[in-house]
Amino acid sequence: MDFPHALRERRTRRRLSQLDLALRAGTTQRHVSFIESGRSVPGRNMVVRLAESLELPLRERNQLLLAAGYAPVYAETALEDPVLAHVRTAIDHILRGHLPYPALVVDAGGGLIAANAAFGLLTEGADPDLVGPGKNVYRLALHPDGLAPRILNLAEWARHILVRLDHLEDLRTELASYVPRLEPSDGLLGFAVPLRLRSSYGELRLMTTVTTFATAVDVTLAELKLEAFLPADAATARALTAAAGPPGAPAGPGQVPGYM
Numbered sequence: 001m002d003f004p005h006a007l008r009e010r011r012t013r014r015r016l017s018q019l020d021l022a023l024r025a026g027t028t029q030r031h032v033s034f035i036e037s038g039r040s041v042p043g044r045n046m047v048v049r050l051a052e053s054l055e056l057p058l059r060e061r062n063q064l065l066l067a068a069g070y071a072p073v074y075a076e077t078a079l080e081d082p083v084l085a086h087v088r089t090a091i092d093h094i095l096r097g098h099l100p101y102p103a104l105v106v107d108a109g110g111g112l113i114a115a116n117a118a119f120g121l122l123t124e125g126a127d128p129d130l131v132g133p134g135k136n137v138y139r140l141a142l143h144p145d146g147l148a149p150r151i152l153n154l155a156e157w158a159r160h161i162l163v164r165l166d167h168l169e170d171l172r173t174e175l176a177s178y179v180p181r182l183e184p185s186d187g188l189l190g191f192a193v194p195l196r197l198r199s200s201y202g203e204l205r206l207m208t209t210v211t212t213f214a215t216a217v218d219v220t221l222a223e224l225k226l227e228a229f230l231p232a233d234a235a236t237a238r239a240l241t242a243a244a245g246p247p248g249a250p251a252g253p254g255q256v257p258g259y260m
Contacts (some may be wrong), residue, residue, distance in 0.1 A: 024053035100244035108223035
């Protein structure tokens with residue numbers, strides 16, 4: 001896709017007019033129009049400004065630069081690179097600090113990067129082929145051999161997951177085939193539903209929070225997501241604390257050590 005088409009596609013996808021984009025980028029609507037028609041060739045700095053104004057992920061910003069004939073400006077460093085050792089240490093600290101509650105880090109496609117020991121309680125009984133570093137956590141959640149048989153509100157929880165996968169069309173289609181259709185009801189509270197999961201410590205009711213490295217200037221870091229589970233009631237908090245055992249104890253049944 002050439003640059004004019006690439007820019008126009010991303011602008012319309014975000015439902016911005018040429019004037020909206022121009023105001024954000026500090027230029028004129030006429031200039032944006034000329035760029036999208038191919039009558040004007042933007043400089044490198046203008047491409048960066050347009051990409052930032054569109055709030056594109058760093059990977060897409062690099063793609064837009066390439067379409068305009070410029071080299072990418074955002075590095076993509078392998079997480080195991082020594083340069084990112086401090087980042088790996090920070091991630092490990094965050095995961096351990098969230099204990100006794102489960103937490104994990106995934107990449108842009110949902111591949112598991114790291115998890116703390118409490119995550120093992122969520123995955124107990126799952127097919128080993130679905131669990132572990134590099135495995136897709138969305139597939140683990142909804143696959144019949146994964147968590148799905150133990151999720152008491154599978155249809156609602158599946159909807160919560162699937163709505164996040166618009167950028168992964170093939171995976172979304174696969175996972176949607178695993179779950180029952182969610183019928184609208186008066187009692188449905190949108191996507192604000194806790195995960196209700198059977199476990200060896202009783203039913204767990206869990207809420208989730210998702211954190212990103214919002215100020216990252218490296219593609220790898222910008223695409224990482226930290227998903228932390230929190231108890232939605234006192235019984236779940238007690239169960240997770242009991243599963244963790246006394247401070248300093250080794251991982252109990254159903255648990256796995258942190259991957260980092």
